[in-house]
Amino acid sequence: MAGLAAGTPCKATVAACVQLSTKKAWLVRDGKAVYGPVPITSGRPGWRTPPGTFAVTFKNINHKSSLFNNAPMPYSVFFNGGIAFHQGSLSVQSHGCIHLSKAAAQTFFSSLSKGAVVQVVA
Numbered sequence: 001m002a003g004l005a006a007g008t009p010c011k012a013t014v015a016a017c018v019q020l021s022t023k024k025a026w027l028v029r030d031g032k033a034v035y036g037p038v039p040i041t042s043g044r045p046g047w048r049t050p051p052g053t054f055a056v057t058f059k060n061i062n063h064k065s066s067l068f069n070n071a072p073m074p075y076s077v078f079f080n081g082g083i084a085f086h087q088g089s090l091s092v093q094s095h096g097c098i099h100l101s102k103a104a105a106q107t108f109f110s111s112l113s114k115g116a117v118v119q120v121v122a
Contacts, residue, residue: 005017005026005028005031005032005033006032006033007033007037008026008037010026010028010121011053011119012028012031012032013031013117014118015029015111015112015116015117016079016085016116016119017033017118018040018049018098018119018121019121019122020049020051020120020121020122021122022037023039023040023042024036024038024039024040025038025085025098025100025104025108027107035104035107035111036104038100038101038104039090039101040090040098040100041088041091041092041093041099042093042097042098042099043097044093044095047095047096049094049096049097049120050080050120051120052119053117054117054118054120055079055114055117056079056113056115056116057078057079059076059077059109059112059114060076061074061075061109062074063076063084063086067082067095073087073088073097074087074102074105075100075102075105075106075109076109077108079116079118080118080120083096083098084098085097085100085109085118086098086099086100087099087100087101087105088100088105098120
């Protein structure tokens with residue numbers, strides 16, 4: 001389909017792509033997937049990760065959750081309010097964030113800058 005980043009379900013103009021139904025994420029550059037797909041986990045019932053198009057607002061390499069008992073959120077890249085990509089469990093669903101392996105979280109952290117466009121599709 002025209003307008004999609006090759007190998008992803010997202011627009012060619014985004015920097016990061018998340019597909020909730022397949023539990024996968026990609027980094028995109030110049031209309032092509034340059035990293036991924038990598039496995040993810042997303043929001044559990046009651047804390048679903050919303051689809052949409054967002055911009056990275058801030059990054060914090062050693063973030064601690066202000067909502068969930070200072071839970072560690074290494075390599076956080078925030079793109080929708082309190083929702084971020086970060087290192088987390090790939091077997092336990094999150095409170096809305098996108099959990100990545102340590103290696104993937106490090107790559108997303110180093111690749112995405114403030115203002116980068118993130119698309120989340122169902």
